[in-house]
Amino acid sequence: xxxxxxxxxxxxxxxxxxxxxxxxxxxxxxxxxxxxFNGKDALNLLTKRIPDLILLDVMMPGxxxxxxxxxxxxxxIMAKIPIIFLSALDEAEAKVKAFESGGVDxxxxxxxxxxxxxxxxxxxxxKSLEKEREKYILELQQKQxxxxxxxKEKDDILGIISHDMRNPLGGIIGISxxxxxxxxxxxxxxxxxxxxxxxxxAERLLALxxxxxxxxxxxSNTFSLNKSKINISDLISDVVRLHEPAAKSKHVxxxxxxxxxxxxxxxxxxxxxxxxxxxxxxxxxFTESKGTITVSSELNSKDGANQLIICVSDxxxxxxxxxxxxxxxxxxxxxxxxxxxxxxTGLGMPIVKRYIEVHGGQIEVESKVGEGTTFKISLPV
Amino acid sequence: MEEKKRILLVEDNDSIAKLVKYKLExxxxxxxxxxxxxxxxxxxxxxKYELIILDVMMPGxxxxxxLQNMREIETFRDAKVMMxxxxxxxxxxxxxxxxxxxxxxxxxxxxxxxSMRVNKIMAE
Numbered sequence: 001x002x003x004x005x006x007x008x009x010x011x012x013x014x015x016x017x018x019x020x021x022x023x024x025x026x027x028x029x030x031x032x033x034x035x036x037f038n039g040k041d042a043l044n045l046l047t048k049r050i051p052d053l054i055l056l057d058v059m060m061p062g063x064x065x066x067x068x069x070x071x072x073x074x075x076x077i078m079a080k081i082p083i084i085f086l087s088a089l090d091e092a093e094a095k096v097k098a099f100e101s102g103g104v105d106x107x108x109x110x111x112x113x114x115x116x117x118x119x120x121x122x123x124x125x126x127k128s129l130e131k132e133r134e135k136y137i138l139e140l141q142q143k144q145x146x147x148x149x150x151x152k153e154k155d156d157i158l159g160i161i162s163h164d165m166r167n168p169l170g171g172i173i174g175i176s177x178x179x180x181x182x183x184x185x186x187x188x189x190x191x192x193x194x195x196x197x198x199x200x201x202a203e204r205l206l207a208l209x210x211x212x213x214x215x216x217x218x219x220s221n222t223f224s225l226n227k228s229k230i231n232i233s234d235l236i237s238d239v240v241r242l243h244e245p246a247a248k249s250k251h252v253x254x255x256x257x258x259x260x261x262x263x264x265x266x267x268x269x270x271x272x273x274x275x276x277x278x279x280x281x282x283x284x285x286f287t288e289s290k291g292t293i294t295v296s297s298e299l300n301s302k303d304g305a306n307q308l309i310i311c312v313s314d315x316x317x318x319x320x321x322x323x324x325x326x327x328x329x330x331x332x333x334x335x336x337x338x339x340x341x342x343x344x345t346g347l348g349m350p351i352v353k354r355y356i357e358v359h360g361g362q363i364e365v366e367s368k369v370g371e372g373t374t375f376k377i378s379l380p381v
Numbered sequence: 382m383e384e385k386k387r388i389l390l391v392e393d394n395d396s397i398a399k400l401v402k403y404k405l406e407x408x409x410x411x412x413x414x415x416x417x418x419x420x421x422x423x424x425x426x427x428x429k430y431e432l433i434i435l436d437v438m439m440p441g442x443x444x445x446x447x448l449q450n451m452r453e454i455e456t457f458r459d460a461k462v463m464m465x466x467x468x469x470x471x472x473x474x475x476x477x478x479x480x481x482x483x484x485x486x487x488x489x490x491x492x493x494x495x496s497m498r499v500n501k502i503m504a505e
Contacts, residue, residue, distance in 0.1 A: 163438070166467065170489055171396020178400060178492045184407065194403070201396040337416060337440075343395065 004030035007124055010051040011035045012042040012068065013086070014060040018109075022055060022086075025113050026120075039063030043071055046078055053124055055116075056103070058087035058094065066101040073102035082123040086111065160346065164208055168201035175201075204343060211347035214274075218354050225268040225358060232263045232297050232308060239273050240295060243280045250340065251289035254280065257296035265308050265381045271355045272379075278348045279312040279375050285338030286373065287316030299381070308379045315372035324365060328353040385411045386431040386503060391421030391447065392465065393439040397488075401434070401465075404492045405499060418442035422450060425457065432483075432502060437466035437473070448480045461502055465490070 009031050013019050016037065023033045034051055036042035038060055054072070058065035065085055072078045084105040085098040098106045104126075105119050175198050185191055217223045233256075240256045247254035276295065283293045293314045300307045317339060319327065328349050337343060356363045361379035388410045392398040395416060402412040413430075415421040418441040425433060425447070433451075435444035442450075444464060451457035464477045467488040477485045483502050486495060 167394040168396060170394060170467075171400065173489055174397055174492060175400050178404065181491070181493060182404075194400070197396055197399050 005032065007052040008032035008034055008049070009120065010042065010045065010054045012037075012039065012054065012060075012065070013057040014038055015057075018057070018086075022116070025116065029117060031120075039065070039068040039071075042068055046072065046075075050077065051081060052127065053120060054081055054083045055120075056083050056085050058085055058089055058098065066097055069098075069101040069103055080127075082127050084119060084123060086116075161208070161212065164345065165205065168205040168208075171201035172198050172205075208345045208347075211345045211351060214351050215347055218351065223358075225271070227266050227268055229264055229266045230269055232265050232310070233259050233261050235269060235273060236276060236295055236297060236310070239276045239280065242277065243284065246281065247284050247293065250284060250287075252284055252287050253290075253292040254284070255292065255294045257294055258298075261297070263297060263299055263308065265379070267359055267379065268355075272359070275352045275355050275377070276310065276312065278352050282344075282348065283312055283314040283316065283373070285340075285342045285344065286318075286336075287314045288339045291315050291372075300378070302378075306381045308381050310377040310379070311374055313372065313374040318369040318371055318373055319365070319367040320369055324367065327365065328363070385409060387411045387413070387429070388432045388434065388499070389413050389415065389421070389424055389428075389430040390434045391415045391418065391424075391439070391444065392434070392436040393417055394436070400492055401495065404496050408496055408500065410499075410503075418444065418447055422447050425451060425460075426454075430460070432461045432463060432499065434463045434465055434499075437464060445476060445480075448477075448482070452480055463499070463502065465495075 009026055011019050011022050011026075011033060012035075013022070014037055019035050019037070023035060026033050034045060034049065036045050039062055042054075042056075056065045056068060063071075065087070069083050069085075072081065072083065079102075082104045083102060084107060085103045086107050086109060087094065087098075088109040089095075090108050095106045104123055107116060107119060175194050179185065179191065179194055185194070236256055237259050240254055244254055280293065280295065287293060291314060293312065293316075295310070295312050297308065297310045300309050323336070353363055356377055356379070359379050361377060364376045364378075365373065366376070367373040386409075388405055390398055390401055390405075390412055392401070392414065393416050398414045398416065402414055405412045410431075413424065413428075415424050416439075418439045421435070421439075422442065435447055437444040444466065448462055448464075451460060451462070459481075462480075462482045463484040463486065464482050465486050465488065466473070474485055483505075484498050486498065
């Protein structure tokens, strides 16, 4: 238990000798003592200091102890202080009135020292239990609200996923069925074109499933980084090469600035590759043909610490201002078709943000509609 | 030579849209595709189509909202509309027919059947 010196007790009594005796008893066992000789002074003192407990005499000139108690109980903050009445009045009527006016206990004078201390101890304990109870209730309420929010997010995601999976599946089934049943198709080129549509739908479905798996791992908080030392220019070159066919087919220039610079950093290669890849494929989606995408990396020093800066810039259609705050928001928050109607999963950017954060880094976006977008990643090295 | 009849398809699922466009163009129509409701409504107001095929659930405004919007404009009061949707409960059907749709096809659908229905509407 906490030592008594953590508690302060206010004695309110008009008889100076009573105050002295009580103070001595309380101080002897370590309590801090405050004193007031009438109700008015007591209330005044309470506006400045809040004791843990009040010992209140009933019969005092001016305000009686009952009046003082009622005033205390009508104040939100003071109302929580337990009040023990001390009085020579021994009638049941007085005792009942004491409890009605808000007292938690009643001790008749003359009193036994040990009894007073035992009762004080009891009420201080009750008060701290009550405080704990309130704390736990608040915690439980907050936890419940949090869980309800998470549950709703899950439901929302499930709704979005089922809609997004249905679409490509509908395409695959519809086109397969058409190929199987329509006898008018005899040209192999036509068949190929329809098969390509099936392939596209299946690829979209796979991308969605892959993103969902990443999200599931992220959400379960079980994933760990697999760091290794690597030349960041090599990593970027690999990722750029991977996206060149997509850029080419949309007639978008994809540049890697300074591919021969040597910056060695330690990071999770597969996760950072995915991050840069996501940003590049987004840039391709939102850049019209003849546009340019540039990926660059450099070392920077900020507040004495070295940082790796990776930028993916495009001169595409840009992001409307109102979309920027929801861009990285959790799951399924945001989906937008590319300039050629390309579809996304709506999960890419939240994954990017999370992967950067677990590396201790940051991602920022700057964009102007009609002029282009730059994503800037800073990673500690 | 007779000019080809024009069809507008408003459908956010691009695989389905491409398939339907492919089939209907083989049937001898010109097909334009819009991938969201807002673009769809703009196209409807900008050009004349023999038939408008509307998906219901789309980003932006829904197919029903487009239809409602059209029926409030004199020029489009009698335009031929076909609904194409995975929402094929009875109340959806009722809502569609109340707004004067010519056909109502639930998803998933067979393209051959869609093509037959389109041909029937166009022959009327």
